[in-house]
Amino acid sequence: MKKQTYVVHDHHDERHQGAATFPIYQNSLFTFANYDDFDAASSHFFDHFVYSRGNNPTVQQLEKRLAGLEGGEEARCFASGMAAISAAVMSVVKQGDHIVCVDQAYGPARVMMGTYLQKFGVACSFVDGTSIDAVAAAIRPNTSLLYLESPTSLVFCLQDLEACVELARQAGATTIIDNTWATPFFQNPLKYGVDLVVHSISKYIGGHSDITGGAIVGSHEKLERLNQNEFMLIGGIMTPHTATLVSRGLRTLPLRLERHHKNGVKIAEFLQTLPFVRKVNHPGLSSHPQHELAVRQMEGFSSLFSFETDIPLHEMRTWAGNLEYFRIGVSWGGYESLVTVHNLKQEIDSIAATSQSIVLVRLYIGLEDLEDLILDIRHAFERIGVTIVD
Numbered sequence: 001m002k003k004q005t006y007v008v009h010d011h012h013d014e015r016h017q018g019a020a021t022f023p024i025y026q027n028s029l030f031t032f033a034n035y036d037d038f039d040a041a042s043s044h045f046f047d048h049f050v051y052s053r054g055n056n057p058t059v060q061q062l063e064k065r066l067a068g069l070e071g072g073e074e075a076r077c078f079a080s081g082m083a084a085i086s087a088a089v090m091s092v093v094k095q096g097d098h099i100v101c102v103d104q105a106y107g108p109a110r111v112m113m114g115t116y117l118q119k120f121g122v123a124c125s126f127v128d129g130t131s132i133d134a135v136a137a138a139i140r141p142n143t144s145l146l147y148l149e150s151p152t153s154l155v156f157c158l159q160d161l162e163a164c165v166e167l168a169r170q171a172g173a174t175t176i177i178d179n180t181w182a183t184p185f186f187q188n189p190l191k192y193g194v195d196l197v198v199h200s201i202s203k204y205i206g207g208h209s210d211i212t213g214g215a216i217v218g219s220h221e222k223l224e225r226l227n228q229n230e231f232m233l234i235g236g237i238m239t240p241h242t243a244t245l246v247s248r249g250l251r252t253l254p255l256r257l258e259r260h261h262k263n264g265v266k267i268a269e270f271l272q273t274l275p276f277v278r279k280v281n282h283p284g285l286s287s288h289p290q291h292e293l294a295v296r297q298m299e300g301f302s303s304l305f306s307f308e309t310d311i312p313l314h315e316m317r318t319w320a321g322n323l324e325y326f327r328i329g330v331s332w333g334g335y336e337s338l339v340t341v342h343n344l345k346q347e348i349d350s351i352a353a354t355s356q357s358i359v360l361v362r363l364y365i366g367l368e369d370l371e372d373l374i375l376d377i378r379h380a381f382e383r384i385g386v387t388i389v390d
């Protein structure tokens, strides 16, 4: 079965009167008619429905589907992407360990690994993930985790997943990747040997800007340990209601991604032609320094990318406010186009070390009409006095 069929092919379970969509099990606990059944279920807690902090049928439906899409044995859903990332990282490291993390990974994930975990005696080094030599050089005898995010979500750099996995294996370290940008449709890191895949479901998978959620996908062995500990003890679970909304979003994910891919590339190409745009950071463009790796590792490109410009920061902030269809806002992956303006020097350690000041605009291309979006970008430039000559 192809992935497109897999996401829309719901089982019509006769227990639910053949209901076309899976019901919402809006209950915290499950009851038993006798103590033998209760004991049997409780002793194999994760194979049964006992309490919704462990298993809930509506959430489990989604977990099975996500595992299938990523090519993993199991998945667990969480209340947010950060809950999933934190649980995944904590399932791997212990006191005295060292993490190697790519230096452009999602900010709060970097803070969690680089600062928060210090109080448990875990150290972290940040490396330029585009250089496999830099990754190799950062690995220490006590490195237990290599944390990847490919592509990263501000400057859209990739890591060579096969090469990273090889290095981690030699060092006896586990690999985790944040696969939010590519989604399970455009990249399946488990097939390159990555151990755990994490997602912020709040983005493309949810797809409607109406939920926050996260997931971890991996082998039965890795998820079994995590179930007993970080999942069950920290308890940052996804609610059944959220799982229903996510399952609904998932059905149209391939369809939405088709448009995101197409319109994202078209707008990136358009921006590339503008004389005041220094650089467009989109792995789908042949001008991207890692385009060849991107095509090898991924089957498509989503629609979050950035461009760097010579126009000063304060003018670009006015430009962003002039846009009609792009709203100013964090996050991405919903139906609506978004924009944020950044001073890269303040956000990326390796750039902060240089004297360059780089104005970077991150665009998220939603589901609006392509021509409307391009016109919107042009008009917003005209309103700050920048004319685009065809």
Ligand SMILES: Cc1ncc(COP(=O)(O)O)c(C=O)c1O
Binding pocket: 080, 081, 082, 083, 106, 153, 178, 180, 181, 199, 200, 201, 202, 212, 213, 214, 331
């Ligand atoms: C790449 C990436 N990973 C993880 C997260 C965290 O996800 P959440 O906001 O669902 O906790 C985000 C959120 O913006 C993100 O951009």
